[in-house]
Amino acid sequence: MSTENNEAGGSLADRITKPDEASQPAPTTETPTKPSEDGAGTTFQGPDLQEPEYQVEVKLSDLQADPNNPLFSVKSFEDLGLDPRILKGLSAMNFLKPSKVQERALPLLMNNPPKNLVGQSQSGTGKTAAFVLNVLSRVDLSTEEMRGTPQALILAPTRELARQIVGVIHDMGQFLDGLSIGTAVPTDASARPTRMTASVVVGTPGTVQEMIRRRVLNPTGLKVLVLDEADNMLDQQGLGDQCIRVKAMLPRTIQVVLFSATFPSHVHRYAAKFAPAANEITLHHEELTVEGIKQLYMDCSSDEEKYTNLVQLYGLLTVGSSIIFVRTRASAVEIEKRMTAEGHTVASLTGGIEGSQRDAVIDAFRSGEAKVLITTNVLARGIDVSTVSLVINYDIPEVSGPGGANRKREPDYQTYLHRIGRTGRFGRIGVAISFVSNREEWDMLRQIQQHFTCQIERIDTSDWDEVERIIKKTIKNSRAQAQFAKPQ
Numbered sequence: 468m469s470t471e472n473n474e475a476g477g478s479l480a481d482r483i484t485k486p487d488e489a490s491q492p493a494p495t496t497e498t499p500t501k502p503s504e505d506g507a508g509t510t511f512q513g514p515d516l517q518e519p520e521y522q523v524e525v526k527l528s529d530l531q532a533d534p535n536n537p538l539f540s541v542k543s544f545e546d547l548g549l550d551p552r553i554l555k556g557l558s559a560m561n562f563l564k565p566s567k568v569q570e571r572a573l574p575l576l577m578n579n580p581p582k583n584l585v586g587q588s589q590s591g592t593g594k595t596a597a598f599v600l601n602v603l604s605r606v607d608l609s610t611e612e613m614r615g616t617p618q619a620l621i622l623a624p625t626r627e628l629a630r631q632i633v634g635v636i637h638d639m640g641q642f643l644d645g646l647s648i649g650t651a652v653p654t655d656a657s658a659r660p661t662r663m664t665a666s667v668v669v670g671t672p673g674t675v676q677e678m679i680r681r682r683v684l685n686p687t688g689l690k691v692l693v694l695d696e697a698d699n700m701l702d703q704q705g706l707g708d709q710c711i712r713v714k715a716m717l718p719r720t721i722q723v724v725l726f727s728a729t730f731p732s733h734v735h736r737y738a739a740k741f742a743p744a745a746n747e748i749t750l751h752h753e754e755l756t757v758e759g760i761k762q763l764y765m766d767c768s769s770d771e772e773k774y775t776n777l778v779q780l781y782g783l784l785t786v787g788s789s790i791i792f793v794r795t796r797a798s799a800v801e802i803e804k805r806m807t808a809e810g811h812t813v814a815s816l817t818g819g820i821e822g823s824q825r826d827a828v829i830d831a832f833r834s835g836e837a838k839v840l841i842t843t844n845v846l847a848r849g850i851d852v853s854t855v856s857l858v859i860n861y862d863i864p865e866v867s868g869p870g871g872a873n874r875k876r877e878p879d880y881q882t883y884l885h886r887i888g889r890t891g892r893f894g895r896i897g898v899a900i901s902f903v904s905n906r907e908e909w910d911m912l913r914q915i916q917q918h919f920t921c922q923i924e925r926i927d928t929s930d931w932d933e934v935e936r937i938i939k940k941t942i943k944n945s946r947a948q949a950q951f952a953k954p955q
């Protein structure tokens with residue numbers, strides 16, 4: 468069973484599987500090498516922090532000098548003992564200073580003998596670079612034979628995230644001669660390789676498991692295993708099983724690295740078994756929200772009013788880019804159809820569409836060609852598109868599971884945090900609006916507020932000009948306000 472798509476909430480029962488994708492390894496993928504301007508991967512460029520339209524006043528360097536900010540660091544990348552060619556890659560990506568998680572994780576990761584790591588840090592704070600820098604520092608590219616030997620394996624829950632990580636490795640490792648990166652995501656039979664000879668392999672667990680089983684991927688030379696979005700990977704029945712099976716086929720001495728913005732306690736205990744004797748970087752749940760994301764909600768009297776409010780917001784959705792999260796594939800498709808028929812330009816991405824079509828949609832969204840993306844939880848995690856300034860929770864994320872209609876509805880805290888974290892990346896600003904259309908949804912929103920001890924403010928929809936003014940002002944001012952709020 469493949470588990471590349473974990474759309475319908477965080478639970479096992481609703482996870483949607485695509486058995487046809489399970490046994491389909493993919494080819495080594497090459498990505499372009501043009502350096503990016505804002506620290507995002509090449510293929511995923513967005514504007515710099517200084518978005519002219521919003522006249523953002525604060526600079527990244529200010530945030531990185533604030534000890535309370537997750538982007539703060541005292542060290543430079545040079546201090547972290549990285550290879551000069553990797554430093555050159557970082558500089559080409561315009562990464563000037565490490566973030567807190569990078570500064571803390573890298574010495575732990577790169578120390579010898581290698582130790583396992585369970586690392587947590589808020590969304591958009593640079594966890595990818597933390598594990599990629601360790602991977603690039605550990606691969607040996609000195610001989611032809613080593614260059615063709617898979618030495619590091621990175622697993623991610625979705626094809627979109629796997630492809631994104633490939634882009635980051637490509638950019639960061641662009642000056643490492645002989646580095647090759649393989650992508651192991653479901654693909655057509657005609658495009659499957661017979662042998663994976665890349666030194667770094669990034670993929671989804673089902674496909675990687677199948678590649679190892681069919682001896683397409685030889686795991687004996689692997690030195691590092693990374694699980695990105697590790698809590699999600701280990702907590703879902705299918706994905707978790709696949710990760711365990713993959714790990715059982717790897718060398719026993721492999722360094723295991725687990726990263727996520729969230730590690731709920733039950734998964735944390737399990738993670739400690741998957742990565743034994745690991746160093747840990749852990750946050751309390753009230754430390755998890757990101758300062759630059761303004762959280763709002765809208766009262767809607769019915770499901771239909773959710774739709775009309777969304778349409779009213781269309782002008783704001785296209786100021787930057789925006790992501791609209793819905794609960795099911797069917798509603799994503801329905802909203803897309805309805806909005807398109809009414810003359811709005813929107814795209815949708817769900818696990819229900821073919822892999823190549825998914826790639827085309829996400830690529831169009833990254834390039835800005837598509838500015839409004841309707842999706843399910845399949846894109847709730849990890850996706851890094853710096854232009855996203857607005858996230859809409861059209862449906863509040865819920866824990867789903869057995870129990871039928873009488874079961875009490877419960878918010879999915881982790882998914883809420885990951886969804887809103889698609890904006891406000893690495894010190895940028897963003898707005899997240901949750902729609903509530905009945906008492907139960909309002910209760911779930913209140914519970915989310917309590918859980919993260921955060922403020923989710925109501926927007927009054929009786930005057931749409933005012934709504935527009937408030938949201939635009941918020942986008943414009945939220946970072947600056949955070950600065951003014953700082954003690955002198």
Ligand SMILES: Nc1ncnc2c1ncn2[C@@H]1O[C@H](COP(=O)(O)OP(=O)(O)OP(=O)(O)O)[C@@H](O)[C@H]1O
Nearest residue numbers: 506507562564590591592593594595728849851893
């Ligand atoms: N040191 C740095 N300097 C500048 N930009 C950086 C730095 N580190 C990371 N970034 C940029 O910050 C953005 C967010 O990084 P990344 O996607 O790794 O976040 P994350 O912590 O993995 O988030 P999530 O929990 O949502 O997966 C990316 O666009 C990345 O290029």
